[in-house]
Amino acid sequence: MTATEKYRNNFLQEVIANVEEGEWVRMCMQCGVCSGSCPLGPHWEHPPQEIFMMIRANKRQEVLSSSSMWYCTSCYNCIARCPRGLPITHIMHGLAHYGRKLGVAPKELPTIKFSMLFWENLVQKGRVNELKLGLRLYFMNGFMNGIKTALKMQKIGLGMFLTKRMTPMEMLGGHGCKDAKGLQAILKKAQQIEDAKTVKQG
């Protein structure tokens, strides 16, 4: 970034246009209550307050490629406490989503992997298939890791089976919502609308 681009409004305007609840970013007054309230605060690269300041400092690449937003557990502490009423959790997810869509979000984060697995699982039948999701998570980091985790979880799995919390029959198709095809069509349309709305950058 050259000296003439620093603290310019370009990225803020991009965020306002393309990120869910992004128009709130300009209203942050830098009190830091969100950062202090976040249970994961000490582990973030940039707490929310800093992310907002970086947006206003025009640090596009650093913000969108940051792992920070992916640490959010949606505990909503920050929203409850923000004196300016910023929907911080939503903005974090909005930024995460936008970064991934542009392909600049970090690739190897477990939260990103989980989110993708969850989404793919859900879209298929309109319901989360817990057995399949669980297994895919076990094997997320390779075959051997998957076997190890599965063995470790053996007892819990058996217990769930015996108390009828889970059935192996779910492996065969599993339950779903009515008209899963219709749901997929809706989601596809929504994606098209969102893509059309996204203001082209650069």
Added chain:
Amino acid sequence: MADKKFGAYICKGCGIGERLNANQLASVATKEGKMAFAKQHDFLCNSEGVAMIQADINAGEVNHLMIAGCSKRAKMEAFNFDNVVMSRANLREGVIWVRPDTDEAKETTQEMANDYIRMACAEVRYMNLPSSSNEQNLTGHLLVVGGGITGLTSALEAAKAGYNVTLVEKSDKLGGVSGQLYKRIPNRAPFKDPQENSVVDLIAKVEANSKIKVYLSSIVAKTEGAPGRFKVEIAAESGPTTTETIGAIVQASGFKPYDANQLPHLGFGKSPDVVDQLGLELLAREANGGAIKRPSDGKEVKSVVFVQCAGQRGNKEGYLPYCSGHCCLTSVKQAMYFKDANPNIDTAIIYTDLRTPGAGGEDFYRSGQDKGVTFTKGKVSEVSPNGSNLAVKFKDLILDEEVNLETDLVVLATGMVPNSGVDIEAIPIAIEEVEGEPKKPVSDVIEFPVKGSVLNLDYRQGADMPQLVHGFTDSHFICFPYETRRTGIYAAGPVRRPMDGFQAMEDATGATLKAIQVIENSALGRAAHPRSGDLSYPKFRKEGCTQCKRCTVECPFGAINEDEKRYPFFNEARCRRCGICMGACPVRVISFENYSVETVGQAIKAVDIPDEFSEKPRILVLACENDAYPAIDMAGMNHIEYSAFVRIIPVRCLGSVNTIWITDALNSGYDGVMLMGCRKDGDYQCHFVKGSELAHIRTSKIDDTLKGLNLETERVQTLEVAITDIQRIPQLINEMAATIEKIGMSPFKF
């Protein structure tokens, strides 16, 4: 008044009758207090009781009243009789409410009450009825010094209230700094956009008002006299001088912007594209809603950086140490000049603490954020020209990194420097003292107008008003804004503290009302704030005066000049009736009709002092009636117990305490003396500014006297208390009683 006729009235209401032996009180009043009669009443402050007193007054049976009952601060409306002298013995808040209702305590409680009766009787015997000096006339004419937003508002408000106004403005046009603004910070909901500058209307209204006379390009060349009869010389730049008779003065001399040339590291003077806030107002006025162009090459500004706290809020050499209060909101407003013209212009405000005072301050800040102004917490270290741009070097305190950015224009938010005139305490007036010759009156020595002075006061104490901190005119801003240390002269606007235009307008209105009050009060010979309406004023016995000048020097209000023969010359219209001169006088020749060395001294001596072996010490408390005494009364209302051995006397100000009272008290056998006054430092709470401080200085030397008398130094304490010390004062009293018990009784009991 012809003969003094003394009478005592003893109220038995509020439990006094049950707790105390009223017959004994009455007999103390008549036998020891020498009252002609002592009437008892079950409910003295009801209409019947008051009517009884009024009937006695009307019948000519009494004109000096001693009323025993509640505190002198209570039931003031009921016991409000014309043309009589009155003292009050505080038996309720001061005795029964602070003592336990037990058999063991009965004796000491009754003794306490008896003493208060003796003291009030002694006091009233030495009081006289004060009357106006009849020296004053009604001069319904106000002088306003300064034609900015403060002065214009003041002039207009006074004219609306029916007073004539003379407005003196140094420059050749009205409006001051406010008149140079393109738009103003909003004062109306929804506080979203800059507001039209209404100063133009204000000027038009002032010019159209027949009661207001405006002198442009003129200064106040000399001010002499006192409230109600100031003689003011107004000198025009072109030569002619006019003299006007003025009732009261409002000093609205405002401020000058801090000289940004002192900030070369922020680029001022190095590039024409670095401007201060007034400089930007000029650019905005030139653009008049269109694109603002930068001064160097006329290019339309595409990005602008505002540097907050430039040359202020720092302890660097040449920096203003204080916050000027308006600059954050002014920068928000100025950023909006750009954003409203073109939302794509980048505006960044670099602040360390964003302060947005006022009702709509926060809303206006939000509106700025909403419009896309970038606020960033940071410290700017350098601004320098870089080609056609400006390079701004700063540390972002949120992101914790050093930043170099380039921009088209930089605005420095510099502070306010008050136009207070000359600092009379820094520059002592050099008066030639010739051996053996009487000193010449000040006006013969000083040449008017004094260089740099605003008011050119022909006062012994100096040409302008005293300043408090950072060059701002002292205006008692903690307790009584606008009240200065020169009676009848009121400071308003940024000359007394930093503020924005709307605050200045409010200030002007307040100060104008104060000025009107002093005009009306002084016409009747009555005191101004805080003893508003008091007719008493200091009289002095010339034959006894040693010309020591302590009274003239120590009077905080500059009320006392010196005459040709070097005697003090009292200007009673300037006097606030605090009695500080009375406390200062080593030969005790200064007194008020109803408050004197005698009234208090006799009350002190009237107390019955039990002998050394009685185990009943006596502690005298001289308590400032403004803060300490109300706190003691409130302790009573809360039934907080304290020692039965104290005898409390309210004084007008701790500064009015003459050390003879302390010496007399110790000589007549008191075991301890406590002086209670107000806080005295830069954040003073003393109603009379200097009283408590002077009392502390005077009593700091009392240790030697005590040692001379072979007494322990712990026996005299000078304390700073506040009106909120309701718990603390009883504690202090009890600690003193414990100290006396430890060190033993005074040997001076006869």
